[in-house]
Amino acid sequence: MEAEGAGAPAAPEVVPVRVRRLDPDLPLPRYAVAGDAGADLLARHDVELPPGGRATVPTGLALALPEGYAGFVHPRSGLAARHGVTTLNGPGTVDAGYRGEVMVTLLNTDPEHAFTVRRGDRVAQLVVQRVARAELVVVDELPPSPRGEGGHGSTGGWSPPGDGRATVGPRTTPDGGPLTSTEMSTTGDQRVPGEEQP
Numbered sequence: 128m129e130a131e132g133a134g135a136p137a138a139p140e141v142v143p144v145r146v147r148r149l150d151p152d153l154p155l156p157r158y159a160v161a162g163d164a165g166a167d168l169l170a171r172h173d174v175e176l177p178p179g180g181r182a183t184v185p186t187g188l189a190l191a192l193p194e195g196y197a198g199f200v201h202p203r204s205g206l207a208a209r210h211g212v213t214t215l216n217g218p219g220t221v222d223a224g225y226r227g228e229v230m231v232t233l234l235n236t237d238p239e240h241a242f243t244v245r246r247g248d249r250v251a252q253l254v255v256q257r258v259a260r261a262e263l264v265v266v267d268e269l270p271p272s273p274r275g276e277g278g279h280g281s282t283g284g285w286s287p288p289g290d291g292r293a294t295v296g297p298r299t300t301p302d303g304g305p306l307t308s309t310e311m312s313t314t315g316d317q318r319v320p321g322e323e324q325p
C-alpha cells in the first residue's frame with residue numbers, strides 16, 4: 128500500500144448537499160467522469176439562443192449547500208469551443224442560503240449561428256467549493272508583495288496587434304511606472320476592465 132504523503136492521491140472531500148427536484152423527470156446532475164470538478168447542470172426546457180442572444184435557463188434543482196460552501200455555475204468548454212455558447216456571468220455564484228431554482232444564464236457569442244438548447248441538455252457545470260468570508264480590516268498601508276500594484280497585463284505574455292511579438296516582461300512607461308489604461312490601448316494592450324467611459 129502506498130504511504131500517505133508519498134504521492135498517493137488524496138480522496139476528494141465529499142459534501143452532502145440536500146437537493147429538491149423541481150422536475151423529477153429530469154435526471155440529477157452528475158459528475159461525468161471520476162475526478163471531474165463539476166457536475167453537469169441540465170436544462171429544464173428548450174431555449175433558442177439567436178446569434179449574440181442570451182437566455183436564463185432553469186435547471187429543475189434547488190439546493191441547500193452547507194454553510195461555508197458555495198456553488199459556482201461554470202461554462203462547459205465543449206459548448207464554448209464548438210458553439211461559442213458560454214455562461215454570461217461565469218461563474219455564477221449559488222449562495223449557501225439560496226433555496227430557489229438554480230439558473231444558468233447562457234450567452235451565444237456566435238455572430239452568425241443560432242444555438243438550440245433542448246430539455247435535458249447539459250448546459251453548464253456546478254462546482255461546489257469552500258468559501259471564506261472576509262473581515263475587512265482598514266489600514267493605511269498594505270504589506271509589500273512581489274507583485275505590488277502590477278496587474279491588467281503587467282507581466283506581458285501575449286502578442287499585441289501589429290508587431291507579432293509576445294511581450295515577455297512587465298509593460299511599463301519609459302520612466303518605469305505602470306501603464307495607464309490609455310497607454311495600454313495606444314500600445315495595443317487591452318483596456319482595463321471597468322475603466323471604459325460610460
Ligand SMILES: O=c1ccn([C@H]2C[C@H](O)[C@@H](COP(=O)(O)OP(=O)(O)OP(=O)(O)O)O2)c(=O)[nH]1
Nearest residue numbers: 200216218219220221222225228229230231232
Ligand atoms: O448563475 C447563477 C447565479 C446566481 N444564481 C442564484 C443563486 C444565488 O444565490 C442568487 C443570487 O445570485 P447573485 O448574488 O449573483 O445575484 P445578484 O444579482 O447579486 O442578486 P441578489 O440581489 O439576489 O443577491 O441567484 C443562480 O441560480 N445561477
